[in-house]
Amino acid sequence: MVVPRLAALFWQRGGARQRATLALTAAGVAASVVLALLALSVGPALSTRGDHVAWRTAVAVDADQATAVQRTTADRFGDRQITRVDLAPTGRGTPPVPPGLRAFPAPGVVWLSPALAALVAEQPHEVLADRYPGEVVGEIGPIGLAHPDDLVVVVGRPAGSLASSIDAQSRYAAPTSDGVAVPIAGFARHGLTSELELYRTLARMAAVLLVVPTFLLVGAAARLTAAQREQRLAVLRLAGATPGSVVGLTALEILGAALLGTVVGLVGYVAAVPVAAHVPLAGGAFAAEDLRLGAGWLLATLAFVPVAAAGSAVAALRKVVVGPLGVSRAVGRRRPSLLRFLVVPVAWVAFVSSARTMRDGGSTLGALAGLGAVIATLAVIGPWVAWALGATLARLARRPATLIAGRRIVADPRAAYRTVSGMVLAGLVAGFLFAVVPTLRAADLGDGGTAEVAVQLPQDQGAAVRAAVRAADPGSRLVLSDRSGGDPALAAGEVQGYVEASSPAQLDRARTAVLAAAPGALASSYDNGLTYALLLDDLGRASVVMALATLVMASAAIAISTSASILDQRTTLARLRLVGTPVSVLQRARRWQTLLPLVFASSGAMASGVVAGVVMLLAFAVAPERIAEPAVGQLVLLALAAVVAGALVVAATRPLLVATSRSSPRG
Amino acid sequence: MSAATLPPPPAGTWTSAPTTAIRRPRPASASGPAVLVGRDLHRSFGATTALAGVTLAIGRGEAVAAMGPSGSGKSTLLHCLAGIEPPDRGEVWLGPDRIDHLDERRRTAVRRRRFGFVFQSGHLLPELPAVENVALPLMLEGHPRRRAVAEARRWFAPLGIDGLEHRLPGELSGGQAQRVTIARALVTTPAVVFADEPTAALDRTTGREVVALLVQAARTSGAGLLVVTHDPEVAEACDRSVLLRDGALAAPAAPTPAGRR
Ligand SMILES: Nc1ncnc2c1ncn2[C@@H]1O[C@H](COP(=O)(O)OP(=O)(O)OP(=O)(O)O)[C@@H](O)[C@H]1O
Numbered sequence: 001m002v003v004p005r006l007a008a009l010f011w012q013r014g015g016a017r018q019r020a021t022l023a024l025t026a027a028g029v030a031a032s033v034v035l036a037l038l039a040l041s042v043g044p045a046l047s048t049r050g051d052h053v054a055w056r057t058a059v060a061v062d063a064d065q066a067t068a069v070q071r072t073t074a075d076r077f078g079d080r081q082i083t084r085v086d087l088a089p090t091g092r093g094t095p096p097v098p099p100g101l102r103a104f105p106a107p108g109v110v111w112l113s114p115a116l117a118a119l120v121a122e123q124p125h126e127v128l129a130d131r132y133p134g135e136v137v138g139e140i141g142p143i144g145l146a147h148p149d150d151l152v153v154v155v156g157r158p159a160g161s162l163a164s165s166i167d168a169q170s171r172y173a174a175p176t177s178d179g180v181a182v183p184i185a186g187f188a189r190h191g192l193t194s195e196l197e198l199y200r201t202l203a204r205m206a207a208v209l210l211v212v213p214t215f216l217l218v219g220a221a222a223r224l225t226a227a228q229r230e231q232r233l234a235v236l237r238l239a240g241a242t243p244g245s246v247v248g249l250t251a252l253e254i255l256g257a258a259l260l261g262t263v264v265g266l267v268g269y270v271a272a273v274p275v276a277a278h279v280p281l282a283g284g285a286f287a288a289e290d291l292r293l294g295a296g297w298l299l300a301t302l303a304f305v306p307v308a309a310a311g312s313a314v315a316a317l318r319k320v321v322v323g324p325l326g327v328s329r330a331v332g333r334r335r336p337s338l339l340r341f342l343v344v345p346v347a348w349v350a351f352v353s354s355a356r357t358m359r360d361g362g363s364t365l366g367a368l369a370g371l372g373a374v375i376a377t378l379a380v381i382g383p384w385v386a387w388a389l390g391a392t393l394a395r396l397a398r399r400p401a402t403l404i405a406g407r408r409i410v411a412d413p414r415a416a417y418r419t420v421s422g423m424v425l426a427g428l429v430a431g432f433l434f435a436v437v438p439t440l441r442a443a444d445l446g447d448g449g450t451a452e453v454a455v456q457l458p459q460d461q462g463a464a465v466r467a468a469v470r471a472a473d474p475g476s477r478l479v480l481s482d483r484s485g486g487d488p489a490l491a492a493g494e495v496q497g498y499v500e501a502s503s504p505a506q507l508d509r510a511r512t513a514v515l516a517a518a519p520g521a522l523a524s525s526y527d528n529g530l531t532y533a534l535l536l537d538d539l540g541r542a543s544v545v546m547a548l549a550t551l552v553m554a555s556a557a558i559a560i561s562t563s564a565s566i567l568d569q570r571t572t573l574a575r576l577r578l579v580g581t582p583v584s585v586l587q588r589a590r591r592w593q594t595l596l597p598l599v600f601a602s603s604g605a606m607a608s609g610v611v612a613g614v615v616m617l618l619a620f621a622v623a624p625e626r627i628a629e630p631a632v633g634q635l636v637l638l639a640l641a642a643v644v645a646g647a648l649v650v651a652a653t654r655p656l657l658v659a660t661s662r663s664s665p666r667g
Numbered sequence: 668m669s670a671a672t673l674p675p676p677p678a679g680t681w682t683s684a685p686t687t688a689i690r691r692p693r694p695a696s697a698s699g700p701a702v703l704v705g706r707d708l709h710r711s712f713g714a715t716t717a718l719a720g721v722t723l724a725i726g727r728g729e730a731v732a733a734m735g736p737s738g739s740g741k742s743t744l745l746h747c748l749a750g751i752e753p754p755d756r757g758e759v760w761l762g763p764d765r766i767d768h769l770d771e772r773r774r775t776a777v778r779r780r781r782f783g784f785v786f787q788s789g790h791l792l793p794e795l796p797a798v799e800n801v802a803l804p805l806m807l808e809g810h811p812r813r814r815a816v817a818e819a820r821r822w823f824a825p826l827g828i829d830g831l832e833h834r835l836p837g838e839l840s841g842g843q844a845q846r847v848t849i850a851r852a853l854v855t856t857p858a859v860v861f862a863d864e865p866t867a868a869l870d871r872t873t874g875r876e877v878v879a880l881l882v883q884a885a886r887t888s889g890a891g892l893l894v895v896t897h898d899p900e901v902a903e904a905c906d907r908s909v910l911l912r913d914g915a916l917a918a919p920a921a922p923t924p925a926g927r928r
Pocket residue numbers: 664712715716717735736737738739740741742743744
């Protein structure tokens with residue numbers, strides 16, 4: 001095999017610059033392996049979490065087979081969600097043991113999660129502890145908890161005390177609804193709540209979005225290493241080496257660098273897991289062992305990433321045909337066709353219709369594919385936009401630098417676009433997130449300022465409870481509907497109502513008073529807003545990480561691409577300097593050549609992201625008038641950051657330009 | 668150079684000029700006072716001595732051919748005279764100004780303003796149409812683009828490349844590209860044009876046509892010309908030729924064409 005021998009030769013003789021490129025490639029691969037694996041491991045960790053909380057969702061069985069009755073209620077303290085599970089035996093058979101408990105709770109017995117036990121201990125009893133009348137006999141183990149901060153209470157109830165609503169239950173469409181007593185014979189061990197499923201989907205999307213810039217980086221690196229050895233390869237070509245061996249050689253080097261990067265990334269991932277586990281997601285931190293991906297995943301990464309990197313290197317080199325007289329880079333007039341724009345309406349129609357299908361119950365995957373198609377259009381029309389920008393710049397140019405920059409973009413709009421394509425992706429992601437998050441934040445799904453809790457209790461206890469509430473806090477009152485029955489969820493003799501309080505803190509006391517006065521009562525405050533606020537916080541954190549990570553990757557890709565183009569043009573640059581062109585003109589031309597497409601591509605991508613985000617929101621049946629204004633300020637900041645990053649990269653590669661253009665005019 | 672002093676338009680069409688007319692030897696006196704003088708130039712690369720004390724003067728409008736075996740220091744001499752690389756010892760005078768000890772930035776400016784260059788190939792910007800390549804030196808000097816392009820355009824017809832203004836260099840033949848390069852070298856009315864084997868990449872006939880054009884164009888615009896060449900016939904087209912051997916002038920500067928090897 002000639003390729004490995006050539007590779008060994010070049011590695012020995014390879015310049016420091018070439019090794020720096022490969023080191024940069026390895027570092028980029030390592031960083032994205034760490035980030036992508038962390039994003040991916042959120043999936044299994046969430047599944048584990050889903051399994052741990054599955055038991056709280058009652059699985060209904062026929063009443064005559066039931067051994068127990070389960071009623072799960074969303075309770076609340078301050079702005080924290082508490083899951084309360086009431087369990088009563090039916091008297092038939094042996095009731096099942098809930099995960100995390102040592103035994104089925106006897107009547108009058110209370111099990112608390114460690115975090116709730118701590119909370120109860122630090123609050124006055126009339127604020128919290130009185131809600132759970134009975135003897136605390138143990139702590140719920142981790143197998144029954146989502147995370148260490150999970151607030152859960154299991155209350156043992158006397159046989160028959162929850163039976164009252166069994167009949168009501170049978171008439172109920174959704175047997176697992178909050179606050180409904182359900183006849184059960186066991187506990188689910190597996191399951192994923194819709195909330196966790198949403199998290200998992202988002203995490204997977206993030207992993208993909210983190211991996212794509214890596215391949216852009218790798219492609220750029222392949223071009224750079226090819227450019228660096230163009231001359232030596234040309235000599236080899238004269239001596240009879242084939243173009244295939246040239247491509248093979250570069251691919252092999254990239255493979256080596258990517259393999260190194262992957263190994264470093266895997267080690268980094270293993271090291272990062274214990275730290276990353278502390279980052280709260282969906283309300284709590286993870287156990288490090290849940291976050292750790294299996295060996296299968298790691299092996300697959302080790303196999304897939306280097307091969308995919310080498311593949312993208314080959315794809316990047318496909319058009320760079322190395323002839324015996326050097327890499328042929330005939331400059332032509334490759335004006336991209338306007339027909340390219342046809343894909344735009346097609347992709348958007350596909351996206352909008354798939355989003356609409358999703359709203360009507362269709363698959364999320366379809367909508368994601370539509371979103372992918374919209375993203376792909378940017379790669380199709382990007383070169384045309386670059387061409388148009390270059391042509392305009394060249395037409396309007398009055399100074400040599402802008403003229404050169406414009407003509408260079410026109411000569412190879414694809415390369416101009418490719419250089420900034422990482423930023424396009426970053427802009428798209430940022431535009432999407434910064435369009436969606438403000439609307440989500442503005443949407444008030446929680447109870448917001450109104451302090452209220454829904455109650456349901458036997459009618460004959462109404463007066464006592466009303467007095468207890470007023471005793472707990474004069475500003476609070478219990479309002480009961482005057483007729484009993486009517487609602488299918490109500491058992492005979494029960495009434496519904498609500499507690500009003502002047503503040504959330506008073507409400508917590510009032511709620512405690514209700515439950516202390518009427519142990520059989522139901523005080524539910526299922527609040528979408530709480531889960532939702534968590535999701536938003538997580539989303540906010542994740543989008544900052546994503547934006548920064550893609551920005552850094554994209555900047556590295558620009559650095560590599562512009563270095564490659566300097567080396568590609570080394571002869572021309574040296575001659576230009578020789579005939580008296582100041583370096584400042586060449587440098588200014590590079591700045592225009594990079595920053596002009598960058599500004600337009602990233603802002604265009606952001607705009608597309610914003611529109612896509614709005615389409616997604618509409619698809620989720622958000623009324624148009626409730627769609628909040630996108631976070632334009634943040635987007636402008638991010639665009640500025642992208643431009644600054646691009647400018648810094650161009651400035652940082654100036655020494656390469658100076659060195660290259662000063663190179664010997666001979667040869 | 669200010670916008671008011673654009674170079675004079677090249678006169679006539681030179682492509683049709685018969686070779687015999689170009690071969691006509693000119694008397695040394697016609698060369699006028701020396702515009703560029705290199706005095707006792709030394710240059711070595713490690714143990715290799717590329718120039719060992721060369722003195723050479725180029726007159727206004729004079730065409731000088733530098734010949735000599737490979738490795739004899741022709742290119743090094745040209746680079747030292749043109750301010751591309753400084754000599755280790757010796758002086759280079761451009762008119763009343765000494766230029767060899769200037770810093771790189773100033774030498775770059777001198778090259779841009781006072782010199783023109785024609786090399787083997789590859790120093791046109793591949794992305795720029797021919798006319799913009801020619802206009803670029805004027806634009807670098809601060810001329811408005813419109814005027815620079817208009818001025819550049821005027822060089823195309825006399826050089827026989829009329830109609831190729833908007834071709835990219837990659838779309839030109841080697842000979843056409845060299846003609847564009849000549850236009851580019853002369854558009855700023857330089858004091859001296861340097862040409863290092865300008866015909867090496869061309870076939871014999873085309874090469875001679877191009878050199879004939881170069882000599883005549885330089886002469887017409889009053890520029891001195893130094894041509895490094897291996898082709899005796901090219902040397903014959905010049906006013907005189909010098910022969911380098913091992914970094915030194917083997918023969919004194921002669922007003923007659925060098926003999927064939
Ligand atoms: N950058 C350099 N580093 C080391 N040696 C050099 C360098 N440039 C030139 N030389 C040496 O200086 C001597 C003169 O070189 P120069 O290029 O001037 O020769 P030349 O007459 O132009 O030859 P040719 O006709 O082959 O172009 C040669 O021996 C060459 O090896």
